[in-house]
Amino acid sequence: MFNSVEEYLDALQDEMKDADPALAQDAQADAREHLSLALDAAREKAPDGSEADALKSIVEEYGTPEETASAYREIERRTSPSLKRDSKPKSIWGRVFGVYVDPRTWGSLLFMFITFVTGIIYFTWAVTGTMLSLSLMILIIGAPFAILFLLSVQGLALLEGRLVEALLGVRMPRRPLFAQPGLTWGERLKALINDKHTWLSLLYFILQMPLGVLYFSLMVTLILFSLGVIIIPIGQWVFRFPTYQINSVGYYLPVWSLLLIQLGGFLLLTLTMHLARGIGWLHGRYAKALLVS
Amino acid sequence: MTELGAQTKKFQKELNSGTSSLILLSVLSRSKEPMYGYQIAKLLEESGPDIPMMKQGTLYPVLRSLEENSLLESTVEPSVSGPPRRYYKITKDGRAALEEWLEIWKQTKKFVDANLKG
Numbered sequence: 001m002f003n004s005v006e007e008y009l010d011a012l013q014d015e016m017k018d019a020d021p022a023l024a025q026d027a028q029a030d031a032r033e034h035l036s037l038a039l040d041a042a043r044e045k046a047p048d049g050s051e052a053d054a055l056k057s058i059v060e061e062y063g064t065p066e067e068t069a070s071a072y073r074e075i076e077r078r079t080s081p082s083l084k085r086d087s088k089p090k091s092i093w094g095r096v097f098g099v100y101v102d103p104r105t106w107g108s109l110l111f112m113f114i115t116f117v118t119g120i121i122y123f124t125w126a127v128t129g130t131m132l133s134l135s136l137m138i139l140i141i142g143a144p145f146a147i148l149f150l151l152s153v154q155g156l157a158l159l160e161g162r163l164v165e166a167l168l169g170v171r172m173p174r175r176p177l178f179a180q181p182g183l184t185w186g187e188r189l190k191a192l193i194n195d196k197h198t199w200l201s202l203l204y205f206i207l208q209m210p211l212g213v214l215y216f217s218l219m220v221t222l223i224l225f226s227l228g229v230i231i232i233p234i235g236q237w238v239f240r241f242p243t244y245q246i247n248s249v250g251y252y253l254p255v256w257s258l259l260l261i262q263l264g265g266f267l268l269l270t271l272t273m274h275l276a277r278g279i280g281w282l283h284g285r286y287a288k289a290l291l292v293s
Numbered sequence: 294m295t296e297l298g299a300q301t302k303k304f305q306k307e308l309n310s311g312t313s314s315l316i317l318l319s320v321l322s323r324s325k326e327p328m329y330g331y332q333i334a335k336l337l338e339e340s341g342p343d344i345p346m347m348k349q350g351t352l353y354p355v356l357r358s359l360e361e362n363s364l365l366e367s368t369v370e371p372s373v374s375g376p377p378r379r380y381y382k383i384t385k386d387g388r389a390a391l392e393e394w395l396e397i398w399k400q401t402k403k404f405v406d407a408n409l410k411g
Contacts, residue, residue: 029376030330030353036375037331061338063348071351074310075358 002059003052005035006292009171015069020076027072034062099273104169108280111167112215118163119212122156122205129153130202143189150192157201157291164291170284172292197291204290215279222272229265233258309347313355315398318364318383318391327368327380330356356381364390 002008009028016024035058042054063071099105129149136142161172192198235241237258242250253261320333328336333356334349356379359365364387371377383391 026357027354029379030357031350032376033329033378034331034334034349034353037378040375061334061349063350067348068350071348072354075354 001052002055005032005039005055006171008035008055008059008065011065012068013171015065016072019069019073023072023076027068031062031068035059038062097270099270099277102277104280105273105277107167107169108276108283109219111163111280111283112212112219112276114163114167115208115212116216117212118160119208119210122160123209125156126153126202126205143185147185147189147192150189150198153198153201153205156205157197160204160287161291164284164287168280168284168287170288172288200290204287211283219272219276222275223269226265226269226272229268230262233262305347309351312398313347313352314359315391315394317352317355317359318387318394321365321381321383322388322391327382329378329380331378333381359387363387 002011009031012027012031013024016027035055038058038061039051039054042049042058046054062068129152133142133146133149136145164170165172232241232243233253236243236252237255243253244251316337317333320336321328330349330353334352337352338349356365356367360367360381363384365381366384367379367381369377369379
């Protein structure tokens with residue numbers, strides 16, 4: 001039983017986790033194309049039906065994730081055994097320094113810098129909205145205001161999901177949740193309040209600000225420090241800049257240590273990159289847990 | 294699922310694995326415009342018998358493998374709503390293959406029918 005196309009795709013990915021990643025990707029693209037089109041057609045035919053019901057009959061025709069996965073594997077086995085690429089394990093050098101050319105590293109870094117800004121916006125929005133909703137509850141406009149605010153939280157969650165997917169590479173929902181039509185204001189508010197998705201998203205938005213500040217300061221400090229350590233020996237060697245200066249007396253590092261210090265700076269930068277990629281990976285999992293439940 | 298049901302399913306699957314390539318090539322050879330998977334699935338559903346012979350999801354890997362063997366070619370086009378669609382078109386090699394396959398199919402059908410009558 002699937003509530004959304006994303007759930008089906010997740011199940012399919014799960015079924016194909018041992019398969020060639022490219023094959024799994026093909027299967028994902030095909031299933032996404034077919035199921036979305038079929039769902040659109042079903043919506044047109046019965047606009048009031050629920051997404052889960054429509055998907056049930058669509059999946060019946062399309063095949064369960066197990067059936068689909070086995071169809072892809074079977075064809076792959078039959079047609080191109082000789083073309084099968086074996087994924088070679090990377091050398092230790094590739095694993096340590098490959099981090100510089102890994103798009104995930106740069107995506108994570110960019111995400112952390114962006115979070116510094118979006119975190120503040122999310123936090124302000126979440127706190128202001130919550131406070132106003134609570135205090136307006138005693139007035140007649142309280143309920144509509146709360147609904148609008150909670151809907152905006154879901155919208156923001158979708159937006160943040162797109163950002164997380166683009167920069168951190170974790171698959172997030174591409175479409176808003178199917179809203180049940182024909183509800184009164186009160187029922188709609190109740191549905192939103194009973195949806196744990198709403199509250200987890202709100203929590204995520206509030207936590208984004210401290211996280212954004214932490215990510216930003218951590219990364220800026222580490223990167224600037226590593227770059228400084230790499231550049232200082234060059235300054236001393238080429239321009240005769242002292243490493244530090246006290247009472248107009250310049251202090252220089254011994255010449256033999258310059259290259260070692262640079263090497264240290266480079267290693268620190270490499271470690272920072274690994275840290276960035278690691279944090280990006282963790283944040284992706286965390287965002288998925290809170291925003292998609 | 295009972296043991297017999299599983300056997301029947303397997304038999305159906307094995308039959309389909311050959312015929313689906315033939316059907317897809319034939320459908321695409323008759324179509325003037327390139328078609329995408331969902332379109333093909335709908336077409337088969339309309340023309341097919343009441344019992345769905347194969348799961349629609351199994352068409353897609355067949356399309357991909359036909360393309361890999363250059364019997365089909367495809368282009369991806371973005372759509373206004375939803376994910377991009379992959380449009381398939383039959384190639385010259387595909388038409389040649391289809392002609393041979395149709396011949397084989399005719400002979401197979403004759404052979405099977407003749408033997409089933411006993």
